[in-house]
Amino acid sequence: MTTGVRRRMGVEERRQQLIGVALDLFSARSPxxxxxxxxxxxxxxxxxxxxxxxxxxxSLYEAALRRAADDLAGRFVEPQEGPLGARLLRVMRRFFDxxxxxxxxxxxxxxxxxxVGSSRTTAMIDEVRQAAYDQILAHLRVTEPPxxxxxxxxxxxxxxxxxxxLWLDGRRIPRAELxxxxxxxxxxxxxxxxxxxxETAAVITGVLQDEPVDGPFADLLGRLMALVPAxxxxxxxxxxxxxxxxx
Numbered sequence: 001m002t003t004g005v006r007r008r009m010g011v012e013e014r015r016q017q018l019i020g021v022a023l024d025l026f027s028a029r030s031p032x033x034x035x036x037x038x039x040x041x042x043x044x045x046x047x048x049x050x051x052x053x054x055x056x057x058x059s060l061y062e063a064a065l066r067r068a069a070d071d072l073a074g075r076f077v078e079p080q081e082g083p084l085g086a087r088l089l090r091v092m093r094r095f096f097d098x099x100x101x102x103x104x105x106x107x108x109x110x111x112x113x114x115x116v117g118s119s120r121t122t123a124m125i126d127e128v129r130q131a132a133y134d135q136i137l138a139h140l141r142v143t144e145p146p147x148x149x150x151x152x153x154x155x156x157x158x159x160x161x162x163x164x165x166l167w168l169d170g171r172r173i174p175r176a177e178l179x180x181x182x183x184x185x186x187x188x189x190x191x192x193x194x195x196x197x198x199e200t201a202a203v204i205t206g207v208l209q210d211e212p213v214d215g216p217f218a219d220l221l222g223r224l225m226a227l228v229p230a231x232x233x234x235x236x237x238x239x240x241x242x243x244x245x246x247x
Contacts, residue, residue, distance in 0.1 A: 015053050015063075018043055023064040027105035031061055062120055068109055069124040072098050073131035084139055084207050085183055085216035091135075092160070092179040099164045100175065107168060110161055132157045140207055146199035152189045159185055184220040 009017065021042045025034045036057055040047045054060040075094040078087050099106050110125060136153045137145055145153065160182050167178055194201035211217045 011053070014045075018050060018053055018060060019063045019067055022060050023067055023102075023105065026061070026064055026108060027068075027102035030104050031108050036060075062124075064105075065109055065121060065124055068102060068105055069128050072106075072109070073128045076132045076135040078135070078139070080139055080141075083211050083215050083217075085187070085211055085218075087139055088183045088186060089179060089216050092182050095160065096164065096167075096175050096179055099168065103168050107165060110165060129154075129157055129161075132160075140203055142203055146197060146203070148193045148197040149190075149200040149203060152193045152200070156182075156186050156189055180216060180219075183216045184223075187217050187220050 018039065022034070022039050025038060025042065036050055037047055039060065040050045043050070050060070054063065072095075075098050076091055078091050080087070109128075133153055136157070137143065140149070140153075142149070163178055163182060167173060167175070190200070190204045194204045208217065
């Protein structure tokens, strides 16, 4: 049931209004639970008028996902100025802002919701991941990354997505902790890859030169150093200098 006075809108204005209403509803509840009647009521129009602008719930859902995907991809855009660790932390805060505000919608975007099997939905998800990947490479100042560094960045984008999805299930870990941890995860993945690959090491070494002693990367180093025992372990070879035979 609608209330208030209806205002006439142009075709595109009405379409954008319906997309916004649908996205709000999809962000609050699973898209499977939202009906066309609810969307029409929230928009202040009749159910048949919704179908005038969108042939069905699927097309409206995909339009809402498109807006959400564009918004989410934009959260990874960050001026390439200052230390990388601080930049990544700001990106993670904006990323979790989106996840926090659009929980069910984010879950639906990354898991397909009622659009499972839709090639358009899959393409939107891939676009978000590619946008995040491209932005991180830009922060690393590389356009053609070494193959191992490319693997690190794609793995980290996937890790951020998975972490956010798991966090939504109960939100048992403080958001700020996960935001910082994901920045630490990025540094750790890069460090491990750099230990095996000179090309990756060259890129990471160049980036780390700008890191301050009080930044996120230095914070990770301090946490790791705290894990190192004060007394080194005993020589496993013993006094004879020979490795004990296996039992």
